[in-house]
Amino acid sequence: MDNEFKTIYVSGYGGDESKGHQIISSYDDLKQEFARLNVPSEVIDNSNIDFKDNVILIAHLGEKNTGGYGIDVEKIEFEEETLIIQTKLSVPEKGGNVTMAITNPFCITIIPKAKKYSVK
Template sequence: MKRLALLSILFLLVSCVTHQKGEDGKPGQPGKSAMANNYEILTQSGYGGHETAFNEVITSQERLDELYRELNIESVPTVDFSDNNVVALFMGQKSSGGYSISIDNVKIENKTAFVKVKTTKPREGETVTMALTQPYCIATITKTDKVTFE
């Protein structure tokens, strides 16, 4: 009987272990930096963003710290703002899950970064969580004089 209980506990512990996979698919590895594409995602989630939709360009560590506090995110990355800007994309409040916002690509021309925003929504008939969501994405981009969102 003790063996059965121990095996059950062991099974539960093993089944709870998860591995974060990076871009290159190796567990626990962050993968290759997306900065080769002029951007790198710092954080993104379907929950905890702002109720209204907007995009923001952040040019200082102080403002980034403040934004992370607003979003109740404890671990704030240190960004080299001499070489980078940060963009924050907020989709606004949605009535269900299945929504997301991210960066499709960033093109730099004539000291202007053109950030192509990618949004997704649930397909018709798709099963989604019935909870209010506020998708957002925060990423570093190569520093430019101007940022345009597309």
């Protein structure tokens, strides 16, 4: 099985208030979710997403009190029929300068289709 993935968009603003994830398996659902998250339409246009073999993972870090937080996919691997997705979280440096604003970090990643998904 293919263990390749490609993050196509990362933002500190506009994600869901709670930590979680979504799996998107159609172009229409993707367009609707991009509109909800205010993702530029060029991101879809430039991604060449093949929904026959791939899906989209949108991983949300949840609401944070300052800037400096982020989430991204670090690695993926198959265990039988389940795709295990390991995320990487970024946190601000202790005592570092951060944006004083409520943020909702998220990332959008193209991943291979699987029967089940586990996001860690």
